[in-house]
Amino acid sequence: MKELLESACTLAVEKLLRKSGYRGDPFDVRIETPRSKGHGDFSCNAAMLVANRLKSPPREIAEQLLEVIGSADGLIERSEVAGPGFLNFWLKGNQWAKVLTDILALGDSYGSSNVGGKKKIQVEFVSANPTGPLSLGHGRQGVLGDCIARLLQFAGYQVTREYYFNNGGRQMRVLGESVKARYLEILGLACPPPESALKDQDLPWPESIDDLPVVFPRDGYQGNYIEDIATTIHEEVGEKFIEEPGEGRFRQIAEETIFAGIRDTTDSLGIVFDVYFNEKSLYENGKIEETLSALSALGLIYKKDGATWLKSEQFGLERDRVVVKSSGEPTYLLPDIAYHVDKLERGFVTVIDLQGADHIDQFPYVKAATEALVDGDNEIELVLNQFVTLRSGDRSVKQSTRAANFITVDELVAEVGVDVFRLFMVQRKPEGHLDFDLDLASETDWTKNPAYYLQYTYARTAGIEREAEKRGISLSGGGPVDLTPLALLEEMEIIRKLGEFPEVALMAAGSREPHHIPYYLRELAGIWNTYLQDGKRHRILGDDKEVSRARVALAKGLRTVMGNGLSLLGMNAPEKM
RNA sequence: GCCCUCGUAGCUCAGCAGGAUAGAGCGGCCGCCUCCUAAGCGGCAGGCCAGAGGUUCGAAUCCUCUCGAGGGCGCCA
Numbered sequence: 012m013k014e015l016l017e018s019a020c021t022l023a024v025e026k027l028l029r030k031s032g033y034r035g036d037p038f039d040v041r042i043e044t045p046r047s048k049g050h051g052d053f054s055c056n057a058a059m060l061v062a063n064r065l066k067s068p069p070r071e072i073a074e075q076l077l078e079v080i081g082s083a084d085g086l087i088e089r090s091e092v093a094g095p096g097f098l099n100f101w102l103k104g105n106q107w108a109k110v111l112t113d114i115l116a117l118g119d120s121y122g123s124s125n126v127g128g129k130k131k132i133q134v135e136f137v138s139a140n141p142t143g144p145l146s147l148g149h150g151r152q153g154v155l156g157d158c159i160a161r162l163l164q165f166a167g168y169q170v171t172r173e174y175y176f177n178n179g180g181r182q183m184r185v186l187g188e189s190v191k192a193r194y195l196e197i198l199g200l201a202c203p204p205p206e207s208a209l210k211d212q213d214l215p216w217p218e219s220i221d222d223l224p225v226v227f228p229r230d231g232y233q234g235n236y237i238e239d240i241a242t243t244i245h246e247e248v249g250e251k252f253i254e255e256p257g258e259g260r261f262r263q264i265a266e267e268t269i270f271a272g273i274r275d276t277t278d279s280l281g282i283v284f285d286v287y288f289n290e291k292s293l294y295e296n297g298k299i300e301e302t303l304s305a306l307s308a309l310g311l312i313y314k315k316d317g318a319t320w321l322k323s324e325q326f327g328l329e330r331d332r333v334v335v336k337s338s339g340e341p342t343y344l345l346p347d348i349a350y351h352v353d354k355l356e357r358g359f360v361t362v363i364d365l366q367g368a369d370h371i372d373q374f375p376y377v378k379a380a381t382e383a384l385v386d387g388d389n390e391i392e393l394v395l396n397q398f399v400t401l402r403s404g405d406r407s408v409k410q411s412t413r414a415a416n417f418i419t420v421d422e423l424v425a426e427v428g429v430d431v432f433r434l435f436m437v438q439r440k441p442e443g444h445l446d447f448d449l450d451l452a453s454e455t456d457w458t459k460n461p462a463y464y465l466q467y468t469y470a471r472t473a474g475i476e477r478e479a480e481k482r483g484i485s486l487s488g489g490g491p492v493d494l495t496p497l498a499l500l501e502e503m504e505i506i507r508k509l510g511e512f513p514e515v516a517l518m519a520a521g522s523r524e525p526h527h528i529p530y531y532l533r534e535l536a537g538i539w540n541t542y543l544q545d546g547k548r549h550r551i552l553g554d555d556k557e558v559s560r561a562r563v564a565l566a567k568g569l570r571t572v573m574g575n576g577l578s579l580l581g582m583n584a585p586e587k588m
Numbered sequence: 589g590c591c592c593u594c595g596u597a598g599c600u601c602a603g604c605a606g607g608a609u610a611g612a613g614c615g616g617c618c619g620c621c622u623c624c625u626a627a628g629c630g631g632c633a634g635g636c637c638a639g640a641g642g643u644u645c646g647a648a649u650c651c652u653c654u655c656g657a658g659g660g661c662g663c664c665a
Binding site: 056093094095096182318320332335336338343367440448457459467472477551588 | 590591592593594599600601602603605606607608609610611612613614620621623624625626627628629630644645646657658659660661662663664665
């Protein structure tokens with residue numbers, strides 16, 4: 012409907028321009044929904060845009076435009092020129108009925124589209140290495156990535172959710188050694204390092220205490236989960252592993268345990284990955300070598316100080332970077348490039364990487380090198396997400412994996428529930444900091460909690476529909492519902508809001524910004540609850556059967572949109588609360 | 589020093605392909621259930637949109653600079 016109006020306005024503008032002999036670029040005429048109700052259902056800024064070109068006052072042009080547009084094939088009830096030259100339009104009532112009819116007919120798929128044309132798109136996120144349980148930063152990224160994936164699916168893309176990990180290298184060795192150290196400590200064969208030395212890098216690291224060696228590595232993993240794993244191993248094998256090297260069974264068991272834990276966590280969040288991509292496979296199938304020689308063939312590689320460098324300055328980037336260390340071992344950069352080449356070769360039109368702010372620096376290098384290697388118009392995109400702080404009262408605690416006090420996703424989900432967790436993690440724009448308000452999230456007075464507010468609105472409406480059934484007011488059967496009784500201003504406003512949903516969903520998908528969805532839903536719920544509350548003026552289930560049926564249809568429309576929105580967020584939509 | 593992100597109500601944040609009186613939640617104050625879910629609704633208070641310039645019919649939104657917060661600038665990942 013908005014599209015119809017837009018094309019009517021565009022046509023009118025073109026007509027005026029032609030008359031004046033203008034031959035330049037077309038203007039981007041835009042229809043928007045005005046903030047204020049007094050400004051009609053839709054408004055258009057065309058007259059102001061063109062005024063400069065036509066050298067006449069905008070209001071005058073606006074008048075001329077309105078004459079050309081007329082009723083736009085019976086779409087428009089009334090129109091006016093307002094303010095500096097806005098065109099304001101009021102639509103005919105039956106136009107709104109059409110919107111509602113659409114919603115009821117489409118149900119779950121209302122708001123979805125096929126702009127993606129079933130093209131393949133990939134979202135890579137979380138991608139935490141199995142060195143510890145997921146932190147809140149990972150949790151945020153998990154929810155964000157999953158919501159972006161849901162939005163893209165809704166927009167008609169064929170989406171792959173992917174998790175990239177690296178279970179080799181130094182960090183995994185340190186992990187194994189950390190577990191072994193704790194194991195030896197349990198057996199009384201080693202002494203734990205002093206707290207003070209763990210906290211302060213400048214303090215000396217003791218080799219032994221009370222004749223017991225300190226085995227725990229200086230940069231070891233300090234979390235409690237390490238001791239848990241060591242305890243389990245001890246319970247199962249007793250002293251048998253004393254001679255076992257840290258990077259052997261210890262490393263392996265730790266990795267398996269931790270990875271299983273990570274999968275449990277993502278499962279509990281309702282996130283399902285299609286692909287787990289192991290960095291190691293790039294070594295095994297020769298992709299690393301291939302990538303290196305391909306870069307070399309393009310003259311992008313040189314040797315210096317015994318290392319192999321990427322000429323990234325050629326891409327206009329800050330500096331050149333090492334891809335193979337003098338030890339012969341690749342840096343993270345090379346496999347990362349190889350990985351992205353592999354992604355593009357798998358035929359995705361767009362590859363979206365979610366990355367924490369601490370990885371921002373590397374992305375341009377990976378992108379530039381990969382695009383140099385792969386022809387085609389497919390794209391690599393970055394969605395940056397900043398850190399999470401957990402706030403309670405006046406205390407704000409920054410969450411980092413290093414710190415001993417860091418809270419895991421599992422712990423927070425246990426505290427507030429999945430739905431609240433998901434909403435809170437997704438309701439800020441990705442690139443902004445996120446202050447997780449623990450007090451509000453775990454609010455026992457649920458009236459204050461925004462997650463429950465949305466769900467309650469859904470449940471409340473479902474309840475009304477149940478009551479309608481009970482009273483014999485049914486939408487099914489009895490032919491199409493006559494919607495003409497919906498004539499109140501509030502009702503038009505609700506339908507107009509419902510009509511915005513497809514646009515909001517599309518915009519959120521296109522900008523990779525899921526947070527628009529909760530804001531939209533909150534607004535929708537707001538006007539709907541206001542409507543429901545004023546039961547003295549308009550009850551849904553009243554004496555007039557025809558009016559009641561129409562209003563139940565409105566309720567169902569509301570619940571459909573609310574449900575579709577919640578589903579985009581991966582939240583439950585309860586029928587009862 | 590250089591780069592990225594962010595500065596909007598007491599707090600946490602929307603709004604930023606420029607648009608008509610700047611929004612929401614939480615917190616504060618005042619009201620509203622013989623009525624389909626009050627897990628709700630209405631109202632009040634609270635703002636030089638960090639600051640200064642510029643671009644134009646029009647700027648919270650675009651450009652430049654300053655200040656402030658966070659992150660990054662390894663042959664770590």
